[in-house]
Each structure stands twice: as C-alpha cells, then as structure tokens.
Amino acid sequence: MSRYRLDPTPGQIAGLDEHCGHARFVWNLAVEQQSWWTPFRGKSPNHLERCRQLTAARAEFDWLRAGSQTVQQQALRDFDQSLRNFFNGSHRRPTYRKRGQSEGFQVVGKNARVEKLNRRWSHCWVPKVGWVKFRVSRRVPDFRSYRVTRDRAGRWHVAFAAVPAPIDAPGTGGVVGVDRGVAVSAALSTGELLRCPGLRPAEASRLRRLQRRLARATRGSNRRTRLTGQIARVKAREADRRKDWVEKTSTDLARRYDLIRVEDVNIRGMTRSARGTVEAPGRNVRQKAGLNRGILANGWGQLVQRLEQKAPGRVEKIPAAYTSQRCSACGHTAPGNRESQAVFWCAVCGHTANADVNAAVNIAAGRAVTARGGAVLTAPMNREPQHCAPPLVGV
Numbered sequence: 001m002s003r004y005r006l007d008p009t010p011g012q013i014a015g016l017d018e019h020c021g022h023a024r025f026v027w028n029l030a031v032e033q034q035s036w037w038t039p040f041r042g043k044s045p046n047h048l049e050r051c052r053q054l055t056a057a058r059a060e061f062d063w064l065r066a067g068s069q070t071v072q073q074q075a076l077r078d079f080d081q082s083l084r085n086f087f088n089g090s091h092r093r094p095t096y097r098k099r100g101q102s103e104g105f106q107v108v109g110k111n112a113r114v115e116k117l118n119r120r121w122s123h124c125w126v127p128k129v130g131w132v133k134f135r136v137s138r139r140v141p142d143f144r145s146y147r148v149t150r151d152r153a154g155r156w157h158v159a160f161a162a163v164p165a166p167i168d169a170p171g172t173g174g175v176v177g178v179d180r181g182v183a184v185s186a187a188l189s190t191g192e193l194l195r196c197p198g199l200r201p202a203e204a205s206r207l208r209r210l211q212r213r214l215a216r217a218t219r220g221s222n223r224r225t226r227l228t229g230q231i232a233r234v235k236a237r238e239a240d241r242r243k244d245w246v247e248k249t250s251t252d253l254a255r256r257y258d259l260i261r262v263e264d265v266n267i268r269g270m271t272r273s274a275r276g277t278v279e280a281p282g283r284n285v286r287q288k289a290g291l292n293r294g295i296l297a298n299g300w301g302q303l304v305q306r307l308e309q310k311a312p313g314r315v316e317k318i319p320a321a322y323t324s325q326r327c328s329a330c331g332h333t334a335p336g337n338r339e340s341q342a343v344f345w346c347a348v349c350g351h352t353a354n355a356d357v358n359a360a361v362n363i364a365a366g367r368a369v370t371a372r373g374g375a376v377l378t379a380p381m382n383r384e385p386q387h388c389a390p391p392l393v394g395v
Contacts, residue, residue, distance in 0.1 A: 002138070002141050002164075003157050003159040004134045004136065005134060006133070006156035012129050013156075015128060015129035019126070020103045020105060022072050023075040026054065026072045027078070027079055028096050030050060033045065034094070050079075051073060070107070070109070071105045071127060074107075074108055103151075105147070106147045107127065107146055109145075112145050112146055114146075120136055126148060132148075134158050142162060143161060145160075146158050147161070151236055152235070152236065153235075153236035164309070166310060167251065167311060169311070170256060171258065173258055174258055175259045176189055176261070177189035177262075177359075177361060177363035177364025178253070179263060180298065180300045181356055182294035183342070184356050185245075186249065187354070187359070187360045188360055191357055193357075196245045197241045198238055198297055203234060207231065210234070213227055214228065214231065246306055253311075254310040254314070259316065260314060261316045261317075262315065262317055262318070263317070263359075264317035265320050267295065270292075271295050274289075324355060324358070324359040325337050326358075326362050327348070328353070328362050329346065329349055329351040332346055332347070341355065342354060343355060
C-alpha cells in the first residue's frame with residue numbers, strides 16, 4: 001500500500017474530520033450490533049440488512065444525512081470484510097474505534113479519482129470535500145480505491161490499495177540468517193549488525209518530560225490536549241524512522257539473497273503484559289514492560305512481514321529454541337556458552353563470536369535443536385522401529 005502526505009486546507013480539514021466521525025460512528029454501531037447477537041438470539045444481520053438500517057438512520061437523523069453516503073456504506077463494507085478475516089482466522093475480532101485513533105475512511109468506485117497538477121503535486125477527490133492536494137513522493141500506482149487517514153500527530157495521508165511487484169531473486173544461491181534482538185535489531189549470519197534508529201537522547205528526554213507533564217494535567221483541559229498532541233508528534237517521528245529502516249533493510253535483503261531464514265517467534269505472546277491479576281499479581285512487571293517496549297521498538301514483526309511481501313516464497317521460519325546456546329562451529333549446546341548478551345564462548349571447542357551473529361549462523365543453517373543439543377527428530381519418539389520387510393516367522 002503506497003501512502004502519500006495530504007495537504008488539506010482548514011476548510012477541507014473540517015470536512016475530513018466529519019467523514020472520519022461518521023465512518024467511526026457507523027463502524028461502532030456495527031460492532032455493538034454484532035456483539036448483541038448470540039446463537040440463542042438468532043442470526044446477526046448481513047451486509048444488505050445493515051445497509052437498509054443505515055438508509056433508515058440517514059432518513060431520521062439530519063446530521064448523518066449531511067454526510068457522504070458513500071463513506072458510510074464503505075465503513076459497513078470494511079466491517080463485513082473484517083468479520084470474514086476474523087472467521088478465516090487471519091485477524092482478530094473487530095473492536096470499537098476511538099476518536100483520535102484509527103481515524104480514516106475509504107473512497108471507492110467512480111469517486112476515486114486522481115489528477116496530476118505538476119511534477120510534485122497531485123490531488124484526489126473526496127466526496128462533499130472536493131479536490132485535496134497531496135505530495136507526490138513517488139509514482140502513483142494503478143488503483144481502484146484509496147483510504148484517507150489521520151494519525152495521532154494530526155497528519156493526513158492518502159493510501160492507495162495496490163499490490164507491489166515482488167523483488168526478483170539475485171540467483172546467486174545466497175542464504176542468510178537473521179537473528180532479531182533488542183540491543184541489536186537484526187544480526188545477519190554474515191556478521192553485519194543492524195540497528196533500528198530510534199529517538200535521539202535529546203528527543204527521548206523531551207518525551208519523558210512531556211509525559212510527566214501529562215500525568216499532572218487535568219483531564220479534559222486544553223493543556224492536556226496540547227501535551228497529547230506534542231507527545232504524539234514525537235512518537236510519530238520514532239515510528240516513521242522505524243518504518244523507513246524496515247523498508248530499506250527488507251529491500252536490501254531481498255535483493256542480495258535468494259533465501260532468507262528468520263527465527264520463528266511468537267511476538268504477540270512475548271510482548272504480553274506480565275501484570276497479572278489481583279489474585280495472582282505478576283513479578284518483575286516493570287522489567288517485562290521495558291522488554292516489551294524494546295521488542296516493539298525494533299520492529300520485529302514489521303521486518304518479517306515486509307520480507308514475506310517483497311520476497312514471497314523465499315522466507316523460511318526456523319524454530320528459535322536454543323539457537324543462541326548452540327555453537328555454530330561444533331554444535332555443542334549449553335546455557336553456559338553464552339557468557340553475556342553479546343559474547344559467545346563455547347566451553348568445548350573454545351569458539352568465540354558475537355552471540356547474535358552465532359545465533360544467526362545457526363538460523364542460516366536451519367539448525368533446530370532440542371534441549372539436549374541433538375537435532376529435532378521428525379518422527380515420533382514413541383513409535384516402534386519399522387522394518388523394510390516383515391520379520392520371518394518360524395525360522
């Protein structure tokens with residue numbers, strides 16, 4: 001999906017905000033309606049029935065009728081698609097959308113039009129708003145629809161739904177292993193250590209100062225609103241740098257290697273909160289929260305996702321168990337081999353290397369090991385040995 005920065009006028013911003021509010025209102029009504037229906041109450045309404053209910057609501061409420069019917073119906077189509085994704089098992093269940101978060105709407109059909117103004121600027125058509133300019137940072141792809149969104153920092157973007165062409169393999173037969181970490185974002189089996197850029201020390205200090213001020217601000221005050229916007233702009237800068245690093249790194253790996261092997265980790269489970277419950281509170285909650293922030297700040301999931309999109313069929317996931325404790329030279333596996341976060345020293349052969357690079361070499365070789373250091377068996381352990389021919393009876 002190609003995204004471009006919008007440059008709306010103050011009058012157009014009011015219209016875009018209104019479309020976002022209507023799309024969010026229709027989406028939340030669909031979520032509430034879907035949660036009410038159970039197998040005991042009957043079958044939930046389908047998409048056509050929701051559209052009929054939307055028509056009835058527009059006839060009753062003037063503020064809803066003043067908005068764009070195309071934008072509101074498309075919100076129902078998005079909800080219907082999200083339900084299909086949920087029942088297919090690829091996405092989570094649709095949840096409520098909050099003001100200031102997940103702000104956006106989609107324009108489809110004959111309303112999705114783009115005209116070029118000059119080499120740097122073009123404009124797109126938004127119903128009941130008019131032509132909105134956007135900066136052409138790269139070639140606009142062929143599209144059938146586009147989505148207008150606003151992030152937490154108040155920036156408007158237009159994203160065109162287009163599937164990019166995959167990157168061709170170089171054909172050299174090269175294989176690389178990628179070990180993801182917190183201190184080092186991505187360590188390659190070639191010895192390269194890649195780090196995702198984050199906030200500079202001055203920016204991180206300013207973020208902590210703004211967060212302390214926000215904690216003392218009164219809810220609903222203008223000061224709290226202003227501080228929220230300042231914090232959002234700082235975090236948006238960090239997210240932009242992380243996305244830029246992911247795009248450049250994934251493109252570079254897809255162009256240099258035919259096969260890319262990464263460790264198979266459950267990021268959602270690893271970043272789950274350790275707070276626990278009132279009856280069973282968690283331990284080391286603050287340390288676990290810091291680890292969660294470190295994992296998310298290094299873009300583990302984004303990197304693999306973009307690799308799979310740019311190099312389809314050339315990304316393999318290797319079990320991550322004991323890859324950091326296994327010696328890439330002799331194969332000895334022991335917890336004591338990894339002396340620290342960055343130093344690996346084999347107690348048997350004396351091989352020394354960077355701990356992340358050693359794990360990346362194991363991942364590149366596709367070595368999945370067990371707790372005892374042996375290779376993972378593909379056959380079950382409790383099965384009797386099978387002979388090529390049945391044993392002779394009575395001989």
